[in-house]
Amino acid sequence: MSSAKAHWPDLTSMDKTGPGVYLHVPFCLSKCSYCSFYSCTATDTGIRQYHAAVLKRLNTLRHHAPWKSLTFTTIFFGGGTPSILPVPLLAELLARIKESFSITSDQAEISIEVNPATIDQEGLGKLRHAGFNRLSIGFQSLDDQQLKRIGRPHSANDALETYVTARKAGFSNISIDLMYGLPDQTPEQWKKILGQTMELKPEHISMYELTLEPGTPLASAVDRGEISLPDEDAVMEMMEITRETISHSPFKRYEISNYARPGFRCRHNLNYWNNGSYLGIGPGAVSAFEGKRWSTREDLAQFLDATKTPRSIEGEEEVLNHEAYFRETVVIGLRLTDGIDLKKLHDRFSIDPMTYYDKTLTHLIAQKLLKLEGWNLSLTKHGLALANTVMAELV
Numbered sequence: 001m002s003s004a005k006a007h008w009p010d011l012t013s014m015d016k017t018g019p020g021v022y023l024h025v026p027f028c029l030s031k032c033s034y035c036s037f038y039s040c041t042a043t044d045t046g047i048r049q050y051h052a053a054v055l056k057r058l059n060t061l062r063h064h065a066p067w068k069s070l071t072f073t074t075i076f077f078g079g080g081t082p083s084i085l086p087v088p089l090l091a092e093l094l095a096r097i098k099e100s101f102s103i104t105s106d107q108a109e110i111s112i113e114v115n116p117a118t119i120d121q122e123g124l125g126k127l128r129h130a131g132f133n134r135l136s137i138g139f140q141s142l143d144d145q146q147l148k149r150i151g152r153p154h155s156a157n158d159a160l161e162t163y164v165t166a167r168k169a170g171f172s173n174i175s176i177d178l179m180y181g182l183p184d185q186t187p188e189q190w191k192k193i194l195g196q197t198m199e200l201k202p203e204h205i206s207m208y209e210l211t212l213e214p215g216t217p218l219a220s221a222v223d224r225g226e227i228s229l230p231d232e233d234a235v236m237e238m239m240e241i242t243r244e245t246i247s248h249s250p251f252k253r254y255e256i257s258n259y260a261r262p263g264f265r266c267r268h269n270l271n272y273w274n275n276g277s278y279l280g281i282g283p284g285a286v287s288a289f290e291g292k293r294w295s296t297r298e299d300l301a302q303f304l305d306a307t308k309t310p311r312s313i314e315g316e317e318e319v320l321n322h323e324a325y326f327r328e329t330v331v332i333g334l335r336l337t338d339g340i341d342l343k344k345l346h347d348r349f350s351i352d353p354m355t356y357y358d359k360t361l362t363h364l365i366a367q368k369l370l371k372l373e374g375w376n377l378s379l380t381k382h383g384l385a386l387a388n389t390v391m392a393e394l395v
């Protein structure tokens with residue numbers, strides 16, 4: 001593959017984002033009942049071996065195209081539960097990533113996900129000192145009974161304490177993850193949780209509706225009638241409560257599930273929504289470059305083994321043709337409330353979106369699901385609520 005810079009559009013001028021490095025830490029304290037992500041129980045040996053394997057992987061990747069010629073603007077430690085790793089190991093992994101690749105000078109966004117009760121103030125202080133400048137805390141709820149029912153291994157108080165501690169440790173960019181539509185949750189309960197979260201004054205909030213993933217313990221419990229989820233009307237009411245609460249706050253919804261104060265949109269995720277390049281490291285991590293995607297197998301043992309036989313680490317490779325890459329960029333980009341700039345899209349792909357989608361686009365605009373303002377195409381308020389239907393027409 002030739003130099004990335006020669007072919008990649010100027011993302012900096014589009015959204016102040018650029019290529020990102022993602023480190024997947026596959027360990028969790030226990031399995032949440034709704035979770036279908038790949039994760040495994042942490043053991044001292046497993047953590048030590050994982051740490052050694054990531055360092056070896058970095059040594060290989062640093063010499064590989066296209067990564068060796070990109071300048072990364074964000075680094076994200078996600079999982080799993082990255083904060084299960086001892087802080088000195090996290091600090092070392094970050095330092096080695098910075099040494100291995102070109103990272104934008106002093107403006108890089110460096111995030112880490114932490115779960116409540118997995119790290120104390122001293123640990124958070126050390127993470128801040130190591131260079132992490134953005135924290136994403138997985139609250140999910142602030143109701144102990146709900147937390148228990150979805151198998152979260154922490155209490156509401158643990159979540160609040162972790163937030164306060166993170167502030168004391170010097171984090172000035174904190175995101176909180178919440179979920180709504182939890183078992184037996186009422187709109188009033190959601191309103192209370194959202195209100196408590198807003199009172200903390202985080203910089204960013206992600207809010208996801210609970211979806212039942214087949215094969216998870218929660219899905220089975222719902223099938224057996226042991227647990228019930230709020231009905232569609234109740235969930236719509238929760239969405240309306242969110243819209244109303246956010247409209248009276250300094251937050252702005254900038255993506256279907258993400259809200260930020262001015263200047264605090266997550267640049268790492270913006271790069272995904274711009275369909276930019278990213279390097280994923282760790283079992284199950286995905287990398288992408290110019291319509292080509294590589295996934296690493298969701299298998300810790302294989303990831304560890306791959307340090308001995310480097311090629312066996314790769315899982316699937318997916319190569320999108322030019323049109324598929326274009327369509328994917330449209331669909332992912334429309335997740336952003338700012339929408340997409342059709343002129344920039346045309347410059348990037350040499351495809352005129354209006355001609356390409358023709359009647360489909362005209363129809364979606366006529367139905368008031370999409371709106372076109374100058375060169376800008378975005379979902380309407382109605383379209384945001386029916387985003388999946390709109391995307392299905394354009395993908």
Ligand code: SF4
Nearest residue numbers: 028031032035079080
């Ligand atoms: S902490 Fe996150 S990744 Fe781990 S089991 Fe729970 S939801 Fe899944």
